[in-house]
Amino acid sequence: MNMRLTHLDDAGNARMVDVTGKQPTVREAVATGEVRCSEHVMSALREGTVPKGDVLAVARIAGIAAAKKTPELLPLAHTIGVHGAVVDLELAEDRVVITATVRTADRTGVEMEAMTAVSVAALAVVDMVKGVDRSAEITGVKVVAKSGGRSGDWRRPE
Amino acid sequence: MNMRLTHLDDAGNARMVDVTGKQPTVREAVATGEVRCSEHVMSALREGTVPKGDVLAVARIAGIAAAKKTPELLPLAHTIGVHGAVVDLELAEDRVVITATVRTADRTGVEMEAMTAVSVAALAVVDMVKGVDRSAEITGVKVVAKSGGRSGDWRRPE
Amino acid sequence: MNMRLTHLDDAGNARMVDVTGKQPTVREAVATGEVRCSEHVMSALREGTVPKGDVLAVARIAGIAAAKKTPELLPLAHTIGVHGAVVDLELAEDRVVITATVRTADRTGVEMEAMTAVSVAALAVVDMVKGVDRSAEITGVKVVAKSGGRSGDWRRPE
């Protein structure tokens, strides 16, 4: 297994990897994550005893906007065209489940864009429920699938 | 328990809560989180068989910078003075443990700033190890303590 | 009437006016504006024959986020704490009517923040309906009331 970190040079100095030699091709990445809330809050959200209104829309929009902000947030990430982004939120028993799908026709993969979208959508959920539930916790943020690019398709083993 | 979400009005529409009546006082929040990596990668990081160089510095700096970007990332968060920020990273057995402490002398708490710092530092770690370990996963991002402000001091129960 | 533009010095050079001598006090500004759409689109939006879903939430959130971006957009505007922001959208006969209320406890008025919130919420509406109505037009963006600060309260004459 190659243990070389591509973001560092031989001396261990951070750098932005040169991708000028890579071809623009269609690439997609899917990431998921969860916000665990008290069942109290979740049941209120599901049953509408809380005016949930724009809650999910705010998180969706924050996630999509964040995908575009990835190169500002991650110092070594490339400026990349985000050419498609979907953020889904589902209200489960004791958690909000978030899935982000990001697509590009550019030179690098969009795994970090998808994980950033999930993370920021999750932070937006926490921001909105924190007044009633301080215990909210973000867990399980990970890439679950990617396609396109030199390394081809990949799906996280169950 | 008050189930009213402060970020929504009676009709469920998103709004930025009016805090003009709150006093600027010193407030602090501490958040933690983890990036789970393969033991393979972690032992390499710890033992230096991987040139780890700037890895932790990149994550630290990304986290501090992200604390300042919170109002850009969370649509309903207030523009707030970030007056102190520390991001610590520790290499444990099978994970990188991240702790962020944010301080302000402004009108609102900085819980979201601390959680944003942890989340983005974690994303930066994932970005750097993803070339050698696609399984990296962000977990347990949560506020563990806060002090100052009207609601006073709080510490997450063990 | 004083015709001197405060944003220019004696030689006509742009500058950011020094407000270090002003006191932080509570200030509010209200601005309005409209997006004129074809009646076709408006009736569809009102009657739900179009899946309107997040349309108004997207515009609301874009407007609130834009209020915070005012100093980035207007070169001579001061960095200011946005301490409260509400953006309302109403579906009238042939237009979407937008009202933004911005509040601060800082050193300058927030008229430009309110007008920026209205303008960007309007742009977001246009962005969403442009696929079905290219004629959409933004009109009547103006401050209608302000309070607080040295110049005191003001209401636009009918």
Added chain:
Amino acid sequence: MNMRLTHLDDAGNARMVDVTGKQPTVREAVATGEVRCSEHVMSALREGTVPKGDVLAVARIAGIAAAKKTPELLPLAHTIGVHGAVVDLELAEDRVVITATVRTADRTGVEMEAMTAVSVAALAVVDMVKGVDRSAEITGVKVVAKSGGRSGDWRRPE
């Protein structure tokens, strides 16, 4: 007429439309708009009894910079290369007339970039004259022509 809003999915949830299948081609959009000021201010601006200095330069530059900020301001807009931008301001009887032309060689049209340039240039004008004329109002912001892309050339009917 197709009433389907492309920015929403079947459930009405906001999304960024996938344009990875579109080809990068040269596209142009022209938008116009106006800032209505008191004749008093306008005649002073025209006749130079007000030191107008950088006023138009500030608005021009704010408009050009804003075209590049469109994907930050409009949550569902794509990250796109802005490859040319001109913002013209003309001093008419009782208004400043603004025209923005934006060009790209990328995957989507630049109508929103042109309208954003006009809107922000207009806000910059209002910001500069508001000290002497609170009545300033932005009107008639609209796309007047576009060319390139799948839907081809279009000119707004008189």
Added chain:
Amino acid sequence: MNMRLTHLDDAGNARMVDVTGKQPTVREAVATGEVRCSEHVMSALREGTVPKGDVLAVARIAGIAAAKKTPELLPLAHTIGVHGAVVDLELAEDRVVITATVRTADRTGVEMEAMTAVSVAALAVVDMVKGVDRSAEITGVKVVAKSGGRSGDWRRPE
């Protein structure tokens, strides 16, 4: 002489220094710098054989806007209110001389804001003349005076 760098902790890790204990007071910093150009370009700029038009306005505005962006550019800089900014440009024999004065009524000094304003105004000049003079060089960017804050007034020795 105290050789301790305040931006690092005992282990050498970067941090944002805690300034919550400092008082908001009026502070000012002045910085200068130069862009050396070929005499050819300078004489053309001075004598108007080049249409210099908005050149100085663009640099002035870029500098003022950059002062506000300092906390985004410098990872460890505090979010701070920029409450006044002036950028002057003077056409000398073989160089453009830039002076920036920044003022705040906040918790930290604005030396870095003034140096950032000078640097970015200088970069804007280089950007505009680079098509006719590749030799352009930025030199002598430094703080020349500061006032206010705990360390009081200071003026750079001649």
Added chain:
Amino acid sequence: MNMRLTHLDDAGNARMVDVTGKQPTVREAVATGEVRCSEHVMSALREGTVPKGDVLAVARIAGIAAAKKTPELLPLAHTIGVHGAVVDLELAEDRVVITATVRTADRTGVEMEAMTAVSVAALAVVDMVKGVDRSAEITGVKVVAKSGGRSGDWRRPE
């Protein structure tokens, strides 16, 4: 010699030059610059009597991040893909020497991106040492080589 400034139109108005007709090709630019510090500080940095820790990493990362921010800082610069960036810092006798290399596969040269990276890395160094050395000064920021694009390869004469 052509004295026409490409960023201005015939009337001297600032504009973003239309590059839609240029081809995306691989381009590279190298810029250098220096931060002059007191020998005191430099010898402490070199000999480790100062805990230098993350100092160089902070500057490196600030420089790389700044290359991506060029179109936000320079009003007339194009939005461009930054596809590779390296920032090196070397501790010389009485100065820190900075070299930035930026690469792209896009429509315009990256000279300004390289100079921006050097300038901001230098500002970050100044920010970190200013507490112990107010005399720090940024000098000699210039492009030293470029390759690719229509104007081909160029190297600054010694």
